[in-house]
Amino acid sequence: MKGLRLHNSLSGDKEPFEPLHPPFVGLYVCGPTVYNDVHLGNCRTFLTFDILRRWLTWLGYRVRYVRNITDVGHLENDADDGEDKIGKKARLEQLEPMEVVQRYTVGFHEVMQRLNILPPSIEPTATGHIIEQIQMVEKILEQGLAYVVNGSVYFDVQAFEKRVGGYGALSGRKLDELIAGAGAGRRTLEGQDEKRHPADFALWKKASPQHIMRWPSPWGEGFPGWHIECSAMSTKYLGAEFDIHGGGFDLKFPHHECERAQNLACTGQGGPRYWMHSNMLTVQGKRMGKSEGNALWPRDIFSGDHPLLPRAYSPMTLRYMMMQAHYRSTLDFTPDALEAADKNLAKIREALGFLPHLTGSGVSDFSWSSWQDSLFEALNDDLNVPLACARLLEGLKHLHQVAHKQAHISEEDLEALRSFLPRFVEEVLGLQIQATAPSDASALQALENVMGLLIQLRNEARVSRNYALADQIRDRLQKVGIQLADSREGTTWHLQGSSSVS
Numbered sequence: 001m002k003g004l005r006l007h008n009s010l011s012g013d014k015e016p017f018e019p020l021h022p023p024f025v026g027l028y029v030c031g032p033t034v035y036n037d038v039h040l041g042n043c044r045t046f047l048t049f050d051i052l053r054r055w056l057t058w059l060g061y062r063v064r065y066v067r068n069i070t071d072v073g074h075l076e077n078d079a080d081d082g083e084d085k086i087g088k089k090a091r092l093e094q095l096e097p098m099e100v101v102q103r104y105t106v107g108f109h110e111v112m113q114r115l116n117i118l119p120p121s122i123e124p125t126a127t128g129h130i131i132e133q134i135q136m137v138e139k140i141l142e143q144g145l146a147y148v149v150n151g152s153v154y155f156d157v158q159a160f161e162k163r164v165g166g167y168g169a170l171s172g173r174k175l176d177e178l179i180a181g182a183g184a185g186r187r188t189l190e191g192q193d194e195k196r197h198p199a200d201f202a203l204w205k206k207a208s209p210q211h212i213m214r215w216p217s218p219w220g221e222g223f224p225g226w227h228i229e230c231s232a233m234s235t236k237y238l239g240a241e242f243d244i245h246g247g248g249f250d251l252k253f254p255h256h257e258c259e260r261a262q263n264l265a266c267t268g269q270g271g272p273r274y275w276m277h278s279n280m281l282t283v284q285g286k287r288m289g290k291s292e293g294n295a296l297w298p299r300d301i302f303s304g305d306h307p308l309l310p311r312a313y314s315p316m317t318l319r320y321m322m323m324q325a326h327y328r329s330t331l332d333f334t335p336d337a338l339e340a341a342d343k344n345l346a347k348i349r350e351a352l353g354f355l356p357h358l359t360g361s362g363v364s365d366f367s368w369s370s371w372q373d374s375l376f377e378a379l380n381d382d383l384n385v386p387l388a389c390a391r392l393l394e395g396l397k398h399l400h401q402v403a404h405k406q407a408h409i410s411e412e413d414l415e416a417l418r419s420f421l422p423r424f425v426e427e428v429l430g431l432q433i434q435a436t437a438p439s440d441a442s443a444l445q446a447l448e449n450v451m452g453l454l455i456q457l458r459n460e461a462r463v464s465r466n467y468a469l470a471d472q473i474r475d476r477l478q479k480v481g482i483q484l485a486d487s488r489e490g491t492t493w494h495l496q497g498s499s500s501v502s
């Protein structure tokens with residue numbers, strides 16, 4: 001089996017993953033700006049890197065996962081303009097900025113926990129690392145790659161290009177395009193006229209008298225720029241050179257491009273060797289975002305209280321749904337996708353339920369070891385989680401046949417599967433599933449028989465045109481968590497994932 005390959009945004013290619021200091025892996029991911037609740041889009045990005053971290057751990061690596069909390073410096077406009085997002089919320093709600101930060105950090109953790117996204121090893125905050133950020137800015141100034149204007153410090157992109165080079169390598173932006181793009185309108189933005197070049201960006205900003213979040217610095221009272229926090233915190237906890245840096249696609253430029261330039265200017269090293277970007281969650285093809293007005297919140301899904309949704313879905317259904325597109329592809333949110341995820345999750349739940357009650361005999365008529373390899377191969381191929389899920393379901397189909405005495409599994413394969421399957425589902429896919437199937441094989445058989453009987457009665461009711469009774473059977477089964485599905489081949493049933501909304 002081939003080893004892990006990851007797509008590196010820096011080269012634009014899938015590359016073999018070789019950590020700097022095996023078995024250790026340093027992983028840094030840009031965390032949330034805690035001025036608001038996290039929406040499903042944010043969750044998707046954190047889920048991607050949760051699975052990466054889980055997979056690296058499964059492969060035997062010891063992962064130090066650093067995911068920060070942005071609690072200062074992220075301005076409304078990415079071009080160093082506008083109010084601080086947290087400061088603005090504090091002003092509007094008449095709160096201390098740290099009250100805003102506390103509220104949304106707690107909310108963020110709650111959502112992460114419900115989605116079973118594991119906490120990082122270190123969760124540093126930008127406000128807790130002001131000294132490190134100031135030190136980094138000082139070093140960049142010493143290198144002659146930044147300049148001070150009126151209490152603010154800006155990164156000198158042109159000087160960097162001349163002396164170090166490579167600005168734009170990550171995002172593919174060209175410096176001259178950046179100048180052209182920064183047309184006349186931009187120059188009127190606050191602070192733009194302090195910059196020598198439109199592509200320059202703030203490392204430290206002078207605080208205006210009304211600005212609430214402020215710290216003393218060698219350049220007067222102010223606050224750090226948005227990009228410097230991630231350079232300072234990743235360097236502090238993972239070193240000047242480390243393994244992987246992740247975040248959403250939208251952070252490639254300017255955030256990550258600037259982070260990389262800062263790292264190179266300060267330490268001579270570019271920080272991470274692999275840059276990974278997770279694509280956007282969309283709604284009707286449009287990126288989900290708070291400012292786009294199309295954000296859905298995890299609580300909408302868990303309560304079902306949203307015009308787009310026919311009912312409530314469990315956190316695990318949401319998690320499974322978000323795993324159904326490759327992380328580098330966009331994923332469009334639809335209620336149908338949730339419904340499909342719910343059905344497939346029920347299949348996994350069912351299989352885990354009857355797995356302990358199966359009996360092995362004879363020779364397997366399915367190659368369970370190549371099946372297991374095929375799951376690993378999918379994940380090793382740039383974390384192809386949807387392919388791994390599809391292959392998982394293929395295997396479960398065979399297991400279903402074994403449970404219904406239509407196929408065989410050898411004792412040896414069964415034992416291996418019993419130790420592998422629950423661990424894979426829980427530890428790698430992160431699905432917390434409580435098996436809901438009956439506690440022994442004879443009860444399973446009894447349930448099959450009763451369901452067969454009910455389906456037959458319903459068919460008879462339909463034949464005699466007693467549709468009210470037929471519908472009643474279907475609806476009342478649904479109420480107790482059993483879903484009937486009609487097709488040309490007949491009627492099948494499954495346990496509904498939604499019965500376990502928690």
Ligand code: AMP
Nearest residue numbers: 032033041042045247248280281287288
């Ligand atoms: P923010 O709190 O805005 O700094 O964003 C936190 C993370 O969520 C970043 O990595 C963003 O790239 C990511 N993100 C924001 N919107 C979406 C979206 N619609 N789909 C996926 N990720 C997103």
Ligand code: ZN
Nearest residue numbers: 030031230255
């Ligand atoms: Zn960042």
